[in-house]
Amino acid sequence: xxxxxxxxxxGFAGDRFDGAELLAQQGNxxxxxxxxxxxxxxxxxxxxxxxxxxxxxxxxxxxxxEGTLPAMLAREGRVLTNAGAADPRAAADLVKSxxxxxxxxxxxxxxxxxxxxxxxxxxxxxxxLSDFAGKIVSANAYLGAxxxxxxxxxxxxxxxxxxxxxxxxxxxxxxxxxxxxxxxQIAAGILVGHLLECSTQVSGGYFADKGKAAVPDxxxxxxxxxxxxxxxxxxxxxxxxxGGLISRETVLEQLLYExxxxxxxITPDLTIDISSVALEQIALNxxxxxxxxxxxxxxxxxxxxxxxxxFGAKGEISYGGESxxxxxxxxxxxxxxxxxxxHKRGEELTIxxxxxxxxxxxxxxxxxxxxxxxxxxxxxxxxSAAKTLCQEIEALYLNGPAGGGGATARxxxxxxxVSTLIDKSEVHPEVVFVA
Amino acid sequence: MPKLAELAFAxxxxxxxxxxxxVYCKNEPDFEQALTKLSIxxxxxxxxxxxxxxxxxxxxxxxxxxxxxxxILAGGVTRSMRTDPHGKTLGSYLLEL
Numbered sequence: 266x267x268x269x270x271x272x273x274x275x276g277f278a279g280d281r282f283d284g285a286e287l288l289a290q291q292g293n294x295x296x297x298x299x300x301x302x303x304x305x306x307x308x309x310x311x312x313x314x315x316x317x318x319x320x321x322x323x324x325x326x327x328x329x330x331e332g333t334l335p336a337m338l339a340r341e342g343r344v345l346t347n348a349g350a351a352d353p354r355a356a357a358d359l360v361k362s363x364x365x366x367x368x369x370x371x372x373x374x375x376x377x378x379x380x381x382x383x384x385x386x387x388x389x390x391x392x393x394l395s396d397f398a399g400k401i402v403s404a405n406a407y408l409g410a411x412x413x414x415x416x417x418x419x420x421x422x423x424x425x426x427x428x429x430x431x432x433x434x435x436x437x438x439x440x441x442x443x444x445x446x447x448x449x450q451i452a453a454g455i456l457v458g459h460l461l462e463c464s465t466q467v468s469g470g471y472f473a474d475k476g477k478a479a480v481p482d483x484x485x486x487x488x489x490x491x492x493x494x495x496x497x498x499x500x501x502x503x504x505x506x507x508g509g510l511i512s513r514e515t516v517l518e519q520l521l522y523e524x525x526x527x528x529x530x531i532t533p534d535l536t537i538d539i540s541s542v543a544l545e546q547i548a549l550n551x552x553x554x555x556x557x558x559x560x561x562x563x564x565x566x567x568x569x570x571x572x573x574x575x576f577g578a579k580g581e582i583s584y585g586g587e588s589x590x591x592x593x594x595x596x597x598x599x600x601x602x603x604x605x606x607x608h609k610r611g612e613e614l615t616i617x618x619x620x621x622x623x624x625x626x627x628x629x630x631x632x633x634x635x636x637x638x639x640x641x642x643x644x645x646x647x648x649s650a651a652k653t654l655c656q657e658i659e660a661l662y663l664n665g666p667a668g669g670g671g672a673t674a675r676x677x678x679x680x681x682x683v684s685t686l687i688d689k690s691e692v693h694p695e696v697v698f699v700a
Numbered sequence: 701m702p703k704l705a706e707l708a709f710a711x712x713x714x715x716x717x718x719x720x721x722x723v724y725c726k727n728e729p730d731f732e733q734a735l736t737k738l739s740i741x742x743x744x745x746x747x748x749x750x751x752x753x754x755x756x757x758x759x760x761x762x763x764x765x766x767x768x769x770x771x772i773l774a775g776g777v778t779r780s781m782r783t784d785p786h787g788k789t790l791g792s793y794l795l796e797l
Contacts, residue, residue: 305778389716471711478709514709514724517762521722523713527759527766540759579781615774615781623782624789627748642781682778684716 269442271435271457272490274333275299275346276464278306278323282332284465284488284507289333289342292490292504296438297337299329299346300431300462307428308571308680310351311403321352322359322425330360330423338367338422345413345434349425351376351403357425357699364423370416372426374694377568377687378404385685387570394570394685402680403571406687409533410454412694413437421698428569430533432458443495448559452537453497456557459530459539460501460519464488467501467519468550469509482508487550498555500547511550520544529560533567536560565686574681576651579642580658580674581619582665586635592666593618593639599665600641603657610650615642638671644679651676705795707734712791717776719787721794724764731763737797738765746797747772747790767794 272294274285278301289297301323314321326348337344349356349371357371381404383395394401405428414437416424426434435458436451445451460467468489469480480486487507493499501511520539524530527540536559543556584592597616604610617623619638621630641658645651655674662672704710704723707730711722723738725731735758744751749772757766773787774780 303777474709514726517724517764518709518711518722520762521724521759521764521766522711523715523720524722524766525715525718525720525768527757541761544762574779577781617783619783624784625793626782640783644779644781680778681775682716 266443266495269295269439269493270490271296271298271438271461271493273298273300273461273464273488275301275329276462276466277301277303278325280464282329284486285329286332287504287507288488288490289336293340294337294342294490295442296343296345297333298434298461299344299348300434301325301346301348302350302428304569304682305571305680307351307405307569308403308682309678311571312678312680314351320355322350322356323348326356327359327363334364334367334423338364343417343422343424343438345424345438347426347429347434349427351427353425353427354697354699357697360423360425361699367422368420369423369425369699370419370421371697371699372408372412372416372424372429372694373697374412374692375405375408375426375428377406377692380687380691381568381570385687388684388686394683397572397683400573401570402573404568406566406568406692407533408566408692408694409433410437410440412696414440416696417441419696419698431462432532433534434458435461436534439493445497448535450497451535452557452559453499453555455532455535455537456539456542456554457491457493457499460516460554461489461491463519463522465509466522467515468503468511469515472510472515472518478514480510484508498553500551500553502551511552513544513546513552516544516552516554531563533563535562565688566692568685568687570683570685572681572683574679575644575646576648576676577642577644577679578651578654578674578676579640580655580672581638581640582658582661582669582672583636583638584666584669586668589635589637590618590621590633592668593637596639596661596665596669597641599661600657604654608650608653610645612643612645612650701737702733703795704734704737704797707737708795710791710795712788714773714777714786717771717773719769719772719790721767721769721791722764723767723794724762726763728763731760734765738767742797743767743769743794746794
């Protein structure tokens with residue numbers, strides 16, 4: 266049986282378009298995956314859908330498919346994406362309306378809002394979901410590969426999901442192609458997904474540093490793909506001539522990325538151990554990967570629960586010169602006083618001095634900077650208070666200390682996320698082909 | 701003792717309110733030295749947090765470590781109003797150890 270070639274066209278909702286287009290047109294791919302859902306994306310999409318202010322799916326979906334789907338269809342390749350967000354069915358309908366010749370499937374069933382048990386424990390805490398009763402806006406289970414495999418085996422060219430395990434988007438076409446059943450191969454397929462799901466983070470993105478980590482042609486990173494063998498071993502690479510770098514180091518960094526316990530990486534399909542994975546640079550920009558081991562198949566799905574968190578307001582103003590920090594601190598005092606005394610607000614203000622302690626709040630810079638950006642933020646359930654904070658920050662132009670420049674402020678709806686578990690038997694993934 | 705930056709590389713990610721920093725070395729001697737530097741107390745002291753928030757998992761076959769610092773992200777990306785709500789910058793600070 267021949268190898269299967271799978272690439273990634275987006276590693277987050279805001280990813281570039283051209284990398285995917287090149288892959289689709291010149292990569293000889295069997296499957297292309299767009300991973301577009303961050304943790305809170307579905308919560309925000311649910312709010313959009315229910316308020317009628319926009320689609321419940323990723324608004325960039327059609328833009329992503331424009332330069333990629335025709336090429337993939339021409340070579341009978343598959344496209345999978347979780348850009349369906351809170352409304353995969355509507356996303357699939359829209360895709361079908363534009364690409365009538367394609368077989369388009371939506372995977373439903375990740376929305377478990379109705380099945381949610383308010384007595385469920387919130388992961389990592391001793392609290393229960395009932396603590397947020399009345400504020401829950403969405404609940405989506407991280408589905409595994411099963412329903413996607415079913416869709417692909419029924420001939421789907423395009424599979425659109427809501428919430429699923431990121432790696433499952435990559436595992437599904439591998440299972441559908443190779444008919445894998447052994448846990449060792451499933452583990453390998455999950456590893457393919459884990460390494461590709463953040464797109465260029467494995468091919469030279471999020472890597473470059475002074476001196477020790479140089480990345481060639483870094484402005485034009487090639488999007489990565491994997492050539493997967495029937496036994497599950499695979500090679501990560503990219504199109505010749507594209508920028509970036511695929512080395513043992515770039516792959517190892519991504520292997521470790523966001524895995525709390527490398528001995529037990531839990532995904533909906535299988536828990537795997539990545540501590541003994543073997544990485545070998547076999548040629549320039551080609552790294553072979555093998556050796557993920559299967560631990561067990563979880564009996565539960567993780568559920569991401571969106572909580573209405575009111576509004577987040579933030580703004581900034583910058584000061585320059587020797588006394589910049591003094592004036593930024595004075596400006597912060599002004600905001601603090603007016604927020605609590607004049608406007609009688611009790612919400613906590615987050616106050617940072619960019620250039621002094623913003624990314625490192627536990628330890629201020631050792632010397633006084635001669636330019637500082639004051640940043641102020643707050644959460645509030647009162648929209649008018651969010652507006653007030655923005656106005657107060659901008660008012661520092663005229664009413665604040667000397668020489669304040671670049672005052673801007675804005676607020677937006679805020680959705681918090683908590684996680685819980687749901688028994689797999691309570692969740693019913695479903696494939697719908699749209700006509 | 702050299703800085704960790706001279707022995708290792710780091711990539712930072714997040715889950716909820718926790719920072720997850722992958723650290724790795726290019727050879728055994730660097731890994732052995734990094735192992736002694738990456739004590740829980742030293743990391744806690746470096747980030748101004750409690751030792752109970754920190755865990756370090758050495759991965760000798762990969763000459764790597766997973767460092768987890770729990771509760772350091774002011775609520776995490778969905779909640780924090782900080783400049784860097786993901787804590788993406790924390791790995792660079794860890795390398796200053």
